[in-house]
Amino acid sequence: MSCAAASPWWSRSTAIPASGSFEIEVRVCPLALASIARCFDWDPAVITVVDEAQFLGRRARIWQSEPGGDIKLGLGLNPDAAPELEVANGNAYAILASLGLDEESCGAVPMSEVRQRLMDPRIRRRLDDDPHMTRYVEALTTMAALKPVDGEYHLAWA
Structure with a gap:
């Protein structure tokens, strides 16, 4: 059970399909913007996305549509602080x-x-x-x- 945005549905991570594409949402609010930006060589586009995610209290979405394709970063739909219930x-x-x-x-x-x-x-x-x-x-x-x-x-x- 998890708290999710209305559409499209989300999860903390999505299983990697056989095609090799993937999509995950990661928490960025508890991290310093500078520490994340450093991982991406201070790319202004990355700083913009992470800054907006932190301002709105949302997760960042990382995905790759096809194997060997570009890895993309965008604003996630999930609230950063949303708890998840892992229950039997x-x-x-x-x-x-x-x-x-x-x-x-x-x-x-x-x-x-x-x-x-x-x-x-x-x-x-x-x-x-x-x-x-x-x-x-x-x-x-x-x-x-x-x-x-x-x-x-x-x-x-x-």
């Missing part, structure tokens, strides 16, 4: 059920809906009373509090 299937289903969400579907739920459910006293009490769920409440609350630059974030699962 059983716990993921329990989280969805505790939030009153359909646990049999795969996909995404708008964070506004998750936020609304977390503010529901019955649901919140159920989460807080379950010792297995309390460790996820903080991350879910942090995800729900993030303000998107464009569109809406989603809680995504597969």
Whole structure:
């Protein structure tokens, strides 16, 4: 489960397909701009992208469309500070059920809906009373509090 921008969907990293192309999003906000720029020989275009990502609180996106092609850097859609929940299937289903969400579907739920459910006293009490769920409440609350630059974030699962 992760907090994601509405479209296109994102993940911290995308598996490298057989074609050799790749795409990842990396955190840049906790790093000094100068330390990142130094890795790219102080390229002004890199400095511009990283500076904008840091200003907006978003991740940087690095990708290569074809093997041997140019490696590109751009502004990612993901919030830099978005937590991710890495949970076993059983716990993921329990989280969805505790939030009153359909646990049999795969996909995404708008964070506004998750936020609304977390503010529901019955649901919140159920989460807080379950010792297995309390460790996820903080991350879910942090995800729900993030303000998107464009569109809406989603809680995504597969």
